[in-house]
Amino acid sequence: MTMAADPTPLAQAMIRCRSVTPADDGALDVVQRALEPLGFACTRLVFGPDDYRVDNLFARRGTAGPHFCYAGHTDVVPPGNVAAWTDDPFSGVVRDGTLFGRGACDMKGGIAAFIAGLADYLAAHPDHPGSISLLITGDEEARSVDGTAKVLEWMEANGQIPDMALVGEPTSRAVLGDTIKIGRRGSLNAFITVTGKQGHSAYPAKADNPIHRLVAALGPLLAAPLDNGSEFFPPTTLQVTGFDVGNTATNVIPAVAKAMLNIRFNDHHTSAALTERLHAALRAAGCSYELIAECSGESFLTRPGPFVDALSRAIERSTGVAPALDTGGGTSDARFIARYCPVAEFGAVGTSLHQVNENASVEELRRLAGSYRAILEEVFG
Template sequence: MATDPLPIAQALIRCPSVTPADAGALDVVQRLLEPLGFGCERLVFGPDDYRVDNLFARRGSGGPHFCYCGHTDVVPPGDLAAWSDDPFAAVVRDGVLYGRGACDMKGGVAAFIAGLTDYLAAKPDHRGSISLLITGDEEARSVDGTARVLEWMQQNGQIPDMALVGEPTSRRVLGDTIKIGRRGSLTAWVNVHGKQGHSAYPAGADNPIHRLVAALAPLLAAPLDNGSEFFPPTTLQVTGLDVGNTTSNVIPAAARAMINIRFNDLHSSAALTERLHAALKAAGCRYEMRTECSGESFVTQPGPFVDGLSRAITRATGEVPKLDTGGGTSDARFIARYCPVAEFGAVGETPHQVNERASVEELRRLADAYRMILEEALG
């Protein structure tokens, strides 16, 4: 490689950009992109006490339009005494880069910029457009980051034809996994009302615990589905159950439950919400329920975009990547509303851990992979 991602990654790590602080991280990115011919827009969203800095940069105006998406915010380092080095010093030892964000995902952003630089040196007259959406609000609220920037992009005619999120998706070795989708996540908070009474005289009471258990039992008795082509079965977990009762001989007046459903592409959050309502009504519950969906399930079907990613990754790493939809949620859930999206990045062994780290050699190979991905996408 002509361009080394290591000094870029070190410069980013040395910015202590714990969400929502930017600490100069996006300035580093902007200073590298502008000499390459990118027009940069800094987009700041959020309330006065939680301002989030985001960057959208684009080179070219025609199609196809390829967008790389990432984040420069990081989680807090935690116990500083547990780190071998200052988490923001970006120390390299024995071929390994240490620091908060080395894996998730300042190393990935650096690798893309390095790969992009080499691609443009070889293909200054490339067809189409290249853009970067880099947010400072991925690790926390995820409200004033990628989702808001995408709204701005749509309003300004900047929606890409395809997008790649650089999260650390590789499992064992670089290149073994591409994420082409994610499960949806629905959380429900249920409050079932009953009638308080003495446990020795239950006929004069209405036990809300019994009704809540009766509502939950059929939901837990059998799987909600058997999975689909690219997804495992949907899972429903009761993650909280509380009555606030400290007395053994009192039937409480209310019972509360918290439920989380991780669902595949056979369901929508609206349909699952109705299923919960039906179960509660069937058990005769008097209740209130509040639900929140952090993201619907989505999948990018194999085709030219995904096939091109696979070819490039195999060329760069020698691995034939598995198409996967596992894990939690990512900012790809927002992007999927607008265009095909996939995720590919470093081996995700140490995100959010003490002594977070990334192999320097892996970062350089990742930069090569990103360069080859651009070659596949734009020629």
């Protein structure tokens, strides 16, 4: 197994910045100070309204191709019940070989590991071919509006789109190296309001029950799977996540019924096609309705090929584990990058992300740094 320089001090410095989205609190300064001595030209990009300003960093070394980009985020979720933590969530304490703190796992530890592996690679290959860049955002854990998506727009406008990208999310399940994510399901949220006519439940002919119409519309959608899955994806799922009529009386037919849906969909579908399917079901049930559909990300897939094969070889060589190719889990910023270039995700074991006492093994972070160095060696030679 490949070990690289210890990324722990850099991870600790980032953890000690209270960068709960959209605050930065100096986290990107820490990253920039680590990259500039390695020869990276750093550009800070600030987006968002005055009450939600998001700081982002794009850093690049080299101008030629191939261009490899590492993407990650320094923002973190709130610590929750601070009293439940053994130590201050932003202390970055190391105890018994384990680094504790918000972001240790997701994903300040991963960024530190990449920079450590990068430093090792550059020390051994100072005249490497091509270009290496980092896209580090401060808006991944919340709205994801003023972060990676807008940085990519800036990159495209300035001729900085990479040939391939790796997102350092914690993808490993049980041991480091067991999983590479080569795609993600899409996610569509739907908010449905069906309008009827209020009336007495003893005289239903004088009313129009919106609950019955909404149930009639949802029934066929829930009765059978939307598909049977695809080569790399499980079946699409539709979940009713809310149902409300605002009625406290048992003898009143309400005037309005509302439902919320979440559809996690594979590469058989697009959000537009699924939205039209919802419209068709509501029309078929004779509903007078309003439908608001919001897609937080389309499904995407980076098919096995030279890039994915290089990642697999590097990870197996550095960890001794042959990684599985996976598309499970929720969404990540890879959904934005997939619009521009092939993208995959690989990082640490994610058992403690977003939890009290979030942590990462110091040894695992060093091994992860070794894997990132190995990936650069596979990509550039």
